[in-house]
Amino acid sequence: MRTLCHDLSASTPGAEVTLEGWVHRRRELARITFLVLRDRSGLAQVVLPAGADVPPEETTVRVSGTATANAQAPGGVELTDAVVELLTEPAATPPAELWRPRLDVSLPTLLDHAPVLWRHPAQRARWQLAAASLRGFRSTLDEMGFTEVATPKLVETATESGANVFTVDYFGRPAYLAQSPQFHKQQLVGVFERVYEVGPVFRAEPHDTVRHLAEYRSLDVELGFIEDHRDVLAVLRDVLAGMVAAVASRPEAVERTGARLPVVPEQIPVIHFADALALVGAPADEPDLAPEHERALGEWALAEHGSDFLAVEGYPMAKRPFYTHPQPGDARWSNSFDLLFRGLELVTGGQRLHRAPDYDAAIRARGEDPAAYDSYLQAFRHGMPPHGGFAIGLERWVARLVEAANVREVTLFPRDLHRLAP
């Protein structure tokens, strides 16, 4: 019967215990040899005689011995009189010393050796924050009557434009990798009213930046019977609070990563795009916020509202996709928003058009033919409610939590212009 490292501290002193895991570190002292074992739960210390034959770091082993109290050992209990059994051949030397407190390697080394370097406890904890976030995302939405859906990643037409789309050879004809589940999640509002999906999205980003990936995890939400985009923002607020609570329930991972958890305010402060431009001193006809504007707005939100989050609503219609709902009374602006988290864009959301004639007009206004969108538009011809939604990028979220300089540092196996392996 195997005991996890984490549970060793609860073992009765003197009990015979078997641990299994990786040799995290060996330390030969003059009169004693330490083997630190790592498993999914944590670390444990094993005491062996001086000169004992300890396999190299990362070898998988089974260790049987006696649980013995020692205030110096992790958890206050170590294994003595231990027998070490190898589960494979001795492991090759890892590309970095995984037992050191920090993984001090260059980004290319980290990514080339991801299968091994993700084993470092501080690196592994980063993904544990991602996994906890997913749990919090889903449980919050399940409570609110949302249905999880699965939409196709192979699609006939590019979602929003022909740019940045990957082409697939689909039984001899072209297909595309979905850039977002936008069209399908809207159609499914017609079925379930409230839907969410966690899945990969694909962007053929031709630029090398610290924030973009060719494939990332999108946390997508869409809901019907709303008044306007403010109802969408209220759901986003609760989702973020649920994600933060789930992350906080993994205190050991939070500590390992040094993540700084935000407080999600009861109401996320909102500023209109036009006011945001004025606030940062940008010309009133700017169509978008520059990164330095987003940073300044983040600082303002923290100083003025004590909030790590700020929603900028009303983005110019000209810069939003065709399905965006205009702001009633002033169609220069839209009922959409970006959510800034610590001065960086984390979420895009808003209200969508819901009337079939509005879709026809919006598509024609972009010089396209509604017939090309026929399978999407059938949902609207057969009755759709006012609706909206948002999408959170999982990797960006975790990168902000742990203040990673590059989104690749928190992505298990990133894909970009240059990287297709491991």
Place this chain on the structure above:
Amino acid sequence: MRTLCHDLSASTPGAEVTLEGWVHRRRELARITFLVLRDRSGLAQVVLPAGADVPPEETTVRVSGTATANAQAPGGVELTDAVVELLTEPAATPPAELWRPRLDVSLPTLLDHAPVLWRHPAQRARWQLAAASLRGFRSTLDEMGFTEVATPKLVETATESGANVFTVDYFGRPAYLAQSPQFHKQQLVGVFERVYEVGPVFRAEPHDTVRHLAEYRSLDVELGFIEDHRDVLAVLRDVLAGMVAAVASRPEAVERTGARLPVVPEQIPVIHFADALALVGAPADEPDLAPEHERALGEWALAEHGSDFLAVEGYPMAKRPFYTHPQPGDARWSNSFDLLFRGLELVTGGQRLHRAPDYDAAIRARGEDPAAYDSYLQAFRHGMPPHGGFAIGLERWVARLVEAANVREVTLFPRDLHRLAP
């Protein structure tokens, strides 16, 4: 303040109530008009005067009125003195009458009009079983110390063979769509020991069958520090029990679909492949089970063990992928299994190789060069535990539960040789 149809029965008689949803059905009688409203929670009856102007079926509306007890109405309460407000233009006539108890359409009609026909309550309930299954899958594994992971769908090499793989134009060079997360989930056993993923997998299936899709949802599990494939089967047993329990917690969806829920036995019965061949009277050198053999085995499991499930272990190594662990003592057979559910293959699983030299030998034995698998094999050179796992096809699972003749009937937007829309 909106009330859901399902909650109308709890309204105080005489209370003013507002419902929102779709016009599910209108019925004009001589002295009265009925409007049946549908929302995500169910149906409600609205009473209007004879000759009232009721919008056509599927139009979205807001209805305000007085909650009034009526034993004939769904839930025992209906809305009287009602005012109906349209939320869009009147809806176009749907491709089938969604208010009829059964959706009596051909498969092509069902698939061409999926965005509208999924609204039918009995059809919608099928996907609700899928969503519940996902919840049960994840919660069971979360309890058992598994970590959810996200592996790339864009990969450099085909997972198991060059056959049935989709090619992507990846910034001017070829990439492939992952046929399974197999390689990456194994690597991540090295990090988290126990991992799962729910995600799309892609198979360029050149054949039109009732069981195959070009894109489907795979529920993948992999765990380390096992004795052999029987430990994997034990986890699979608990996962299936968790999925059935989650489905059972949606009794209204179970009833709507007529799903027949299996009892998951404490131990799933196991038969060796060689014994299975003998049992069905097949030649002892058959390399695989034919569909009629699987059916016969399913009947045998039910008659002999009272079980809807049967694990067939020991499949010939020659028919299994290179990473399969052979059966100790007789390398003709493997430590792998297929799980039959009611006589159809639902799950494939087993123990994998875990020693680096075994991988080199297995890959060379297939006439390939281990160097081509370098990024995958680095995990094994740096220490991996004995491990194994399995994959469940979500759509096949739901199809078996509701006894759908074709897996496409339970897939939101199926993709196959001929179909890339809606």
